[in-house]
Amino acid sequence: MLSVENLTKVYRTGDKALTDVSFTVPRGQVVGLIGPSGAGKSTLIRCVNRLVEPSAGSVRLNDLDITRLRSGDLRRARRRIGMIFQEYALVERLTVMENVLSGRLGYVPFWRSFTRRFPPADIAKAFRLLDRVGLSAHADKRADALSGGQRQRVGIARALEQDPDLLLVDEPTASLDPKTSRQIMRLIVEICRESGLPAIINIHDVVLAQQFADRIIGLQAGRVVFDGPPAGLTEEVLTRIYGEEDWTAMRQAAAEDEAAEAEQRDEAKKMMRAL
Numbered sequence: 634m635l636s637v638e639n640l641t642k643v644y645r646t647g648d649k650a651l652t653d654v655s656f657t658v659p660r661g662q663v664v665g666l667i668g669p670s671g672a673g674k675s676t677l678i679r680c681v682n683r684l685v686e687p688s689a690g691s692v693r694l695n696d697l698d699i700t701r702l703r704s705g706d707l708r709r710a711r712r713r714i715g716m717i718f719q720e721y722a723l724v725e726r727l728t729v730m731e732n733v734l735s736g737r738l739g740y741v742p743f744w745r746s747f748t749r750r751f752p753p754a755d756i757a758k759a760f761r762l763l764d765r766v767g768l769s770a771h772a773d774k775r776a777d778a779l780s781g782g783q784r785q786r787v788g789i790a791r792a793l794e795q796d797p798d799l800l801l802v803d804e805p806t807a808s809l810d811p812k813t814s815r816q817i818m819r820l821i822v823e824i825c826r827e828s829g830l831p832a833i834i835n836i837h838d839v840v841l842a843q844q845f846a847d848r849i850i851g852l853q854a855g856r857v858v859f860d861g862p863p864a865g866l867t868e869e870v871l872t873r874i875y876g877e878e879d880w881t882a883m884r885q886a887a888a889e890d891e892a893a894e895a896e897q898r899d900e901a902k903k904m905m906r907a908l
């Protein structure tokens with residue numbers, strides 16, 4: 634379980650990015666973190682693994698107070714926090730398998746990581762994970778030969794190879810088309826449920842968050858202004874989070890996306906009929 638208590642972050646510039654943020658995420662729960670640009674979503678995700686140092690408050694993962702750890706212990710704790718990124722952060726010239734195994738780098742001794750000699754159990758686990766994310770046929774391909782959706786699947790497998798107790802996911806679908814975005818969100822949520830992993834997903838696409846997350850936390854100017862089930866995201870709540878103008882624009886964009894997808898499906902049908 635992840636427990637965030639009264640988390641506050643003031644950057645050196647004086648920007649107050651988070652104010653008194655508190656919530657707990659139980660095992661297997663996927664939280665969609667939403668809010669307008671500058672609301673503090675990235676800061677919150679980064680404060681959890683202390684890539685950004687919180688100014689006050691605490692972050693606990695199971696029995697470990699992450700906010701009190703010193704460098705060596707913090708490094709060990711970070712191994713247990715899997716991260717999935719918008720731009721996948723793969724090593725392009727390495728194979729899919731090597732990228733997944735790099736999730737173990739925090740665990741293997743330096744000489745082993747240098748020679749890339751991983752224990753058989755790690756390799757067996759990587760094969761199982763590649764199978765789970767639907768990439769077993771691609772294990773030996775170079776990462777730069779994959780599509781965006783496939784790359785993100787590698788990113789997911791790499792995070793899981795770490796044996797994490799928590800997943801932090803930063804805009805996982807921002808570089809993907811709508812259909813692939815839904816597949817990736819579905820995969821992340823299914824995996825979290827199967828393995829009892831708590832997850833926080835920073836996601837700007839409200840429709841996608843609503844469709845897949847178990848719970849939504851809405852940030853506005855660094856404060857939690859909504860914390861509840863996806864069904865609770867009423868117009869009034871969305872206006873509270875995004876303000877009138879932004880929310881209208883976002884719904885318009887979602888409607889346009891949907892229309893574009895429908896058009897693509899029609900085109901595909903026409904082409905099939907013409908064959």
Ligand SMILES: Nc1ncnc2c1ncn2[C@@H]1O[C@H](COP(=O)(O)OP(=O)(O)OP(=O)(O)O)[C@@H](O)[C@H]1O
Binds near residue numbers: 650668669672673837
């Ligand atoms: N390194 C930094 N130094 C100073 N201020 C920062 C820094 N990073 C973020 N901020 C400020 O903190 C606030 C929250 O930013 P943050 O990036 O966490 O928001 P966000 O919700 O993730 O936005 P976006 O959706 O645009 O990524 C903003 O006012 C931002 O300008």
